[in-house]
Amino acid sequence: MAAIETTNRPDTDEGGMGYLQSLPRRLVTVYLPLLVFVIVLLFPFYWMTITAVKPNLEMTDYANFNPFWVVHPTLEHIRYLLFETSYPGWLLNTIIISTAATFLSLFASVFAAYAIERLRFSGARQVGLAIFLAYLVPPSILFIPLSVMVFNLGLYDTSFALILTYPTFLIPFCTWLLMGYFRSIPFELEECALIDGASRLQILTKIVLPLSVPGLISAGIFAFTLSWNEFIYALTFIQSSENKTVPVGVLTELVRSDVYEWGALMAGALIGSLPVVVLYSFFVEHYVSSMTGAVKE
Amino acid sequence: MALQSAAIQPRSSNLSRILSRWAESRNALGFGFMLPAAVLLLVFLTYPLGLGVWLGFTDARIGRPGIFIGLENYEYLWSDAVFWLSVFNTLLYTISASILKFVLGLWLALILNQNLPFKSFFRAIVLLPWVVPTVLSAIAFWWIYDAQFSILSWALQQMGLIDHRINFLGDPTNARASVIAANVWRGIPFVAITLLAGLQTIPQSLYEAATLDGASRWQLFRYVTLPLLTPIIAITMTFSVLFTFTDFQLIYVLTRGGPVNATHLMATLSFQRGISGGQLGEGAAIAVAMIPFLLAAILFSYFGLQRRKWQQGGGD
Numbered sequence: 001m002a003a004i005e006t007t008n009r010p011d012t013d014e015g016g017m018g019y020l021q022s023l024p025r026r027l028v029t030v031y032l033p034l035l036v037f038v039i040v041l042l043f044p045f046y047w048m049t050i051t052a053v054k055p056n057l058e059m060t061d062y063a064n065f066n067p068f069w070v071v072h073p074t075l076e077h078i079r080y081l082l083f084e085t086s087y088p089g090w091l092l093n094t095i096i097i098s099t100a101a102t103f104l105s106l107f108a109s110v111f112a113a114y115a116i117e118r119l120r121f122s123g124a125r126q127v128g129l130a131i132f133l134a135y136l137v138p139p140s141i142l143f144i145p146l147s148v149m150v151f152n153l154g155l156y157d158t159s160f161a162l163i164l165t166y167p168t169f170l171i172p173f174c175t176w177l178l179m180g181y182f183r184s185i186p187f188e189l190e191e192c193a194l195i196d197g198a199s200r201l202q203i204l205t206k207i208v209l210p211l212s213v214p215g216l217i218s219a220g221i222f223a224f225t226l227s228w229n230e231f232i233y234a235l236t237f238i239q240s241s242e243n244k245t246v247p248v249g250v251l252t253e254l255v256r257s258d259v260y261e262w263g264a265l266m267a268g269a270l271i272g273s274l275p276v277v278v279l280y281s282f283f284v285e286h287y288v289s290s291m292t293g294a295v296k297e
Numbered sequence: 298m299a300l301q302s303a304a305i306q307p308r309s310s311n312l313s314r315i316l317s318r319w320a321e322s323r324n325a326l327g328f329g330f331m332l333p334a335a336v337l338l339l340v341f342l343t344y345p346l347g348l349g350v351w352l353g354f355t356d357a358r359i360g361r362p363g364i365f366i367g368l369e370n371y372e373y374l375w376s377d378a379v380f381w382l383s384v385f386n387t388l389l390y391t392i393s394a395s396i397l398k399f400v401l402g403l404w405l406a407l408i409l410n411q412n413l414p415f416k417s418f419f420r421a422i423v424l425l426p427w428v429v430p431t432v433l434s435a436i437a438f439w440w441i442y443d444a445q446f447s448i449l450s451w452a453l454q455q456m457g458l459i460d461h462r463i464n465f466l467g468d469p470t471n472a473r474a475s476v477i478a479a480n481v482w483r484g485i486p487f488v489a490i491t492l493l494a495g496l497q498t499i500p501q502s503l504y505e506a507a508t509l510d511g512a513s514r515w516q517l518f519r520y521v522t523l524p525l526l527t528p529i530i531a532i533t534m535t536f537s538v539l540f541t542f543t544d545f546q547l548i549y550v551l552t553r554g555g556p557v558n559a560t561h562l563m564a565t566l567s568f569q570r571g572i573s574g575g576q577l578g579e580g581a582a583i584a585v586a587m588i589p590f591l592l593a594a595i596l597f598s599y600f601g602l603q604r605r606k607w608q609q610g611g612g613d
Contacts, residue, residue, distance in 0.1 A: 026411075034408050034419065037401075041426050041482065044437040047448060051440060062451055104337075112334035121327025131334075134342055136595055138543035140564035141584040144571045145348035146341065148357070168342040171334050200326055229430040231546045232564075236572055247432035251550060262440055269433035280428045284421045287428070291487070292494035 045273075052077055052267040059262060077263035078271070081254075086241050087268060090249035095275075097159050097245060098227035101166035105223050106216065108167065109174035114204050116175070117182040118190065128179065135172035142168065143236050150237050161237040162245070166227045173226070174219040177290055181215030182208060218290035221283050225276050246272040352581035359575040370582035379558050380583065383566040387590075390477060390562060391542045397481045398537055399530075402488025407522075409489065410496045420490065427486040435550035438479045442466050442551065466552055469559035476551055476560050480541060488533055495529030496522070531597070538594050543587065563587050 051059065053073040058065040065071060081087045115121060116128045146165055147156075155161040185208055193203045209216070234245045241253055250268040254261060280287055353370055357363030374380045409420055426434060441448055442465035450462040465475045503521050512520065545564040548554060554561035554569060561569075563583055571580015 030408055030411050030413070033404065034413070037405050037408070037485075038419070038422065041423060041485065044434055044441065044482070045425065045429070047441060048434075048437040060446055062446070067448055067451060108333035108337055111330040111332075115327045115330035119323055119327040119330060121324045121331075124327065127331065131338075133595070134338055136539060136591070137342060137346065138539065138587075138591070140543040140545050140567070141349060141587055141591075142342070142345050144567065144577055144581045144584055145345035145352055147572065148348065148352070148577065149341075149345060164337070165341050167337045171338060175334060225428060229432075231430075231432050231549075232568070235549075236568075247430050247546075250436065251432055262443075262446075265436055266440065269436045272433050273429040276428055276430065277425065280424075281421070284417070284424075287424065288420070288490060288494070292491050 048266045048270050048273075051262055052270045054263060056263060077261075077267040080261075081264050081267045081271070085254065085264070086244075086249065087246075087271075089242050090244050090246045091272070093159065093243060094228060094245040094272075097162045097166070098224050100159075100163045101170060101227045102220055102223040104163065105167040105170035105174050106220055109171050109178055109219065110204070110209065110216075112171070113175045113178035113182055114208060117179045118208075119200070131172050131175050135169070135176060137168075139169060139230075139232050143232050146233070147236050156237060157239045157243055159243065162227075162230075162234055165233050165237070166230060170223045170226060174223055177219045177222075178212065178215055181212045185211050214286065214289075217283065218286040221279055221286060222290045224279065225287075228276050349581045350585055352578055353585040354582075355578045357577040357581075359572075359577060363578050366578075370579050371586075373579070374582060374586065379561065380566065380586075382558055383554075383561040383563050383583075384586075386473070386558075386560060387542060387562045387564075387587075389473065390480070390544070390560075391538060394477045394480045394484065394541050395534060395538050397477070398484040398488050398541075399534055401481065402485050403492055403530075405485060405489035406492035406496055407518075409493050420493070424486045424490055426483050427490075431483060431546045432550055434483065435479060435547050438475075438482075439466075439551055442475050467556055469556055472552055472556055472560050476548060479551065480544065480547055483547070484537060484541065488537055491533045492526065492529060495526050495533075499525050531600075535594050535597055539591060542590060542594070 050068070050070055053075065054070045055072055055074045055076065058071060112131070116124045116131070150156050150161045150165070155164070189207055189211075190203050193207055198206070229247065230245075231247050234248045235252075238244050238248060241249070244253065246268070250265065250272060254265050254268055352363070354365055354367060355363030356366050356369070405423065409416065409423070413419060440446075444462070444464055444467055447462065447465060449465075450459070453459045454462070464471060466472045499522065503525075504517055507517055507521050543564055544562060545568065548560055548562050548565045549568070552560045554565050563586065567580045567583040567587075569580075570576050570583065574580075
């Protein structure tokens with residue numbers, strides 16, 4: 001489903017009717033707006049980076065230093081962040097929580113998607129629809145009752161509170177995505193295996209899963225990013241500084257009411273974004289296909 | 298076992314028996330496979346959803362289970378000006394941000410759909426704002442919107458367009474515009490990339506045929522692109538509206554609902570009253586009040602999907 005989108009257009013049509021347009025016209029209608037879009041969309045990242053390496057003196061003195069550039073770059077803010085705050089601990093927490101939530105969700109989703117898509121048990125369609133509706137339930141209306149539950153279960157202020165609640169938005173998404181991938185695997189392969197006496201579990205692990213590795217990667221990195229970016233649950237369920245995740249820690253611990261450590265804040269935002277950006281840069285196509293796939297099917 | 302019984306039973310009932318056994322095992326297996334996902338979702342999604350509705354009818358506070366008080370929370374909210382202000386803010390925020398995201402996102406998608414050099418590179422960097430954690434990019438916006446050292450104010454002053462610094466987050470109107478701008482910035486990539494995927498499924502031959510018939514560029518867009526893109530637009534915008542409506546992070550970072558509640562959304566008000574203020578019941582009631590709006594958006598999505606099936610030749 002998602003994988004074929006980019007190749008749908010025949011190669012011979014690649015240029016389309018672009019040759020009918022003159023260069024000056026394309027300059028005004030295509031390149032100029034694109035340039036503006038790119039600058040606006042990327043400027044906050046540039047500003048984040050430049051502030052993270054700017055000495056405090058230059059940061060507030062716009063008269064003598066051009067704010068768009070840095071004259072004496074410094075690693076002071078990053079050093080402060082890594083050695084004088086709990087930031088490394090937050091990073092570790094976020095990595096552990098995101099990884100655990102992702103694998104838990106993938107495990108549950110693989111079985112659920114296979115059951116809905118291929119076992120076709122009675123009511124499979126209704127369950128599929130329910131999964132889609134679950135995807136539409138936003139965390140903003142769940143965090144209050146969930147906080148009550150988390151507290152009553154004794155999970156308050158532990159990583160398990162997040163590992164167990166993140167799948168509520170990850171499983172619907174992953175299941176929906178994997179259903180699409182499983183649908184694209186030919187039935188005949190499974191029928192052959194059935195005739196050869198394979199059990200359903202063997203079919204799933206030896207035939208379907210190896211064929212849907214791209215789908216698993218898409219779902220996995222997307223789920224990892226969503227857990228990494230999650231904020232409202234982490235803000236509500238975690239109290240102590242050493243258990244916080246990066247987004248919550250940066251906002252609640254680095255921001256003090258009296259003085260804003262803008263350099264350290266920006267360094268925190270930059271380093272907190274890097275893992276997902278690196279992951280993203282390796283798997284751009286998977287990201288795009290999972291994002292569009294979730295919408296299209 | 299099935300073979301043994303087959304030898305004794307008449308043929309027709311035997312067949313139906315095997316079929317029913319098969320269906321049974323299918324159902325049993327299906328149940329087993331669904332179990333992990335179902336347990337997690339029922340315990341941590343369905344149950345809290347019900348619990349939230351129940352909490353809305355109680356006077357629960359943090360550390361104290363509440364008792365049933367009927368519609369008291371809702372009666373209180375009905376006469377609470379701040380609540381109605383948050384409803385107004387949420388609608389204003391959602392509608393204006395969604396319109397801007399749609400227009401700009403569609404525009405960007407149309408640009409990226411052209412035959413560009415480094416097309417996949419552009420597509421990759423355009424998606425960045427959406428990949429980076431919202432809270433962290435919102436912190437960058439916070440610094441951009443700083444009252445004293447805003448880079449925007451400085452740049453505009455250097456260009457001679459304004460003569461004093463803009464108070465981005467301190468003035469109600471400015472604060473609203475600023476948070477909407479930040480939300481649009483983050484939302485454009487999602488809209489653009491999903492619409493781009495939709496655009497790429499439109500066959501070029503349709504454009505060529507229309508051009509031969511003498512269609513102008515506007516007509517090409519209006520009568521070829523737009524109708525074929527409508528289903529994707531409907532779904533993309535439903536998602537976009539849902540996420541904008543329930544937004545929390547951006548507001549929490551940039552303004553926490555201020556100045557004088559001018560940017561309080563229903564989600565942030567629910568957090569402020571429910572968690573910070575400890576009035577779980579009232580917070581839950583505010584969250585429940587969001588549900589009718591969400592249902593409306595989901596129904597919209599449903600009819601978007603319906604239309605798609607019809608366009609593809611009906612049936613399922």
